[in-house]
Amino acid sequence: MSKHRPSSRQFPSPRQTSLFILGLLTVLLAACGADSRQAVSAGYGANPDLPAPVSTLVPTVNIATAKGWPEGRTPRAAPSLKVSAFASGLDHPRWLLVLPNGDVLVAETNAPKRPDDSTGIRGWVMEKVMGKAGAGTPSADRISLLRDTDGDGVAETKSALLTGLHSPFGMALVGDKLFVADTDAVLSFPYKAGDTTIDRATGKVVTPLPAGSINHHWTKNLIANAEGTKLYVTVGSNSNVAENGIDAEKERAAILEVDIASGVYRVFASGLRNPNGLAWQPESGALWTAVNERDEIGNDLVPDYMTSVVDGGFYGWPYSYYGNHVDERVKPQKPELVAKARAPDYALGAHTASLGLAASTGKSGVGSAFGSGMFIGQHGSWNRKPRSGYRVLFVPFTNGKPSGTPTDVLDGFIDSDDKALGRPVGVALDTHGALLVADDVGNTIWRVTSAP
Template identity: 25%
Template sequence: MKNWIKSGFVVAGMAAVMVGCSKDDDFWDWMIPETDDNPTTSQVSGFVYRPAVAPATDANVQQLRVPQGFRVNKFAENLGKPRIITASPEGHVYATDREAGLVMLLQDTNGDGMSDRRETVANIRQAHGLTIHEGKLYIVSVKELYSAAIRPDGTLEQPQMLIDDLPDGGQHPNRTIGFGPDGKLYISVGSTCNSCPEPNPEHATMLQANADGSDRKIFARGLRNTIGFGWHPQTREFWGMDHGMDWLGDNEQKEELNKIVEGATYGWPYIYDDGKYNPVDRPQGDTTYQQYRDLSTMPTLLYQEAHAAPMAMTFYNGTTFPGQYQESAFIAMRGSWNRSSPVGYKVVRLIFENGQPTRFEDFLTGFLVDNNRSHFARLVGVTVNNDGSLLVSDDTNGVIYRVAYQP
């Protein structure tokens, strides 16, 4: 087995002419003109580095790192490829396996911090996103949305289809869903590509609908792939982590934290980070980069490592973590492949102060081993269980990890 694969390439010559520049020239100004009247030139070094896969052995799990007072254990293992997870107030934990097309029910019935119950409660092709609302489990696949009443034992009534015409998947088929404080359902629909104008206006958006799937509309656009999102428990403001574009270099594009507001546009595919121009795609028609930037809402924060790949995000709503965690959100960083050295492969904490996000800090790390040549988890789902612990899913080795505060 190859331990790692590394390849480098240079993307150059988006036009026939390369122009010179002085050391004081701004790269993003002189290389990318506002219109097609002048050539566009850019040179980008791109890499592929995929760490080898290691097993989730006891030794590997024991070396995982969390803040003082916290402990990590396997909540469940041998689960196939668990993706998005959610938990009910009764401690019923649901997990999707997109590849197998099913929803699993897990439960810790004896309070030892490990699941001792597992059963399949729904079979839905490419099931991915999950959320619980008013006694029902909502499940979204690529093009379909279902709801199913939850029985007292955690099993489900027959799922009922609410929507059957969500946009095609393309590069980002992993729909996620959540209910806002307004009782509306929000559906994240990623782009079909890394960077391109989308013919379907519902791609690269956040959609809003009623709980029964009716009155669907575009809530916000220009979001490349906002898998993780949620509402601050006090301010009720809507926050989401958007995936940056690939093939712009090791440190471009950084992952974005956006405050998602109805009617706003967030720049993709033409504007990224704090207003930079994407050299690959120019706004269509007579619109210039500057005009599109003026129409776009800039991110509130940029995550410091490009290509870390933010996945699920949840605000902590338990009672067992120390008080400073009550305003925090936790984000699963799946891990990079499109840079010369790996980043991500961890859970980070998004810290809020006075209701506003201020910074990111590492919370659960150590999934990269062997001097970053191997990994034993690519994280996807994150949720808070009814005992106040944080659950995190890995679809590489089929494990759900549990982080509890046990000083």
């Protein structure tokens, strides 16, 4: 009787199997997405072209795999500008705050654990897709302080100002208090000019924020009013279009107004799917925000946007987009809300992931061409063909309103091999008027100034 010899075949490990499945799903998903039928530029401006929604079995997936910057490479600056690294070797830098003494704070952060946002095959695929795009690293949960001691445009020192946070994002300084927006609370810490470390134990909770085990859009940003009495805090939706139920969206897809003294807050504006950037427009004094709109109804819908925000304003989500364009996927509808939905002021292109927002102060650091307007950091699409975003834009303003077409400030974040060298996020102007850009894939803060 013959004997069976042991097989020499090596079976794939669980990790290899997962990678194979991810690769196969990515290919299948990408194959289902057709190219855009219009130019990206059609989705910009005060009156963007809004085509009919496109229904597909699965969403378009077009990932720019995160790669990082080779030695000596930088983004490409506009002809009148130059760019250099202010700080490098960071850990997923996302958001910036420039202090009055010139120190720069950077939130090194990423998503918290969200067990109920990655359930099922769709959630699992999205988790892997985001990891491939550079968003899968553990959160450093840290705010670092960068100091340019000799004024040469390069930070000579870096110190861990605050550690042990919980996916921190937005920051604001009001008097001798530093406010930090963790993913689940607004915190305050004592601060005096020149501090390089703050004891986490000195922090106090100003107010809890909507979070929980879904916490789909986890980033929370904040800005203070001129009087230093209120904070305005962004809270993104818990879903794409309320597929987790409207009860999961309580006080989300909104900007909250927090009374600093008491911690009491109210909904200031709602129907904003995922607001991130916040800025006060210098001429009008109005609050502006940059918003990520909904997905999965085509390459060209819905444009992300920036808009002025009015007290009590409703901006459509989830029932409608760009004013009263009804999203038929949302059931039941609310016609009474759709009727009063405000159209945004300025579209920033579909799926561009417009996150950062900074108002020009008219300082000379980037030249007179950028004297009045908004800088926008576009993190870039993962679900559009061809890709959109992956750049920093400037939109000129006149009399407090957008008044022209956008200008590229930085691009070149996608390499010739179709991989992402970097992805811009937060933008801020330093005390010299230069533009700082947080790049979370390149782990760098870029500094943009006028070219000689």
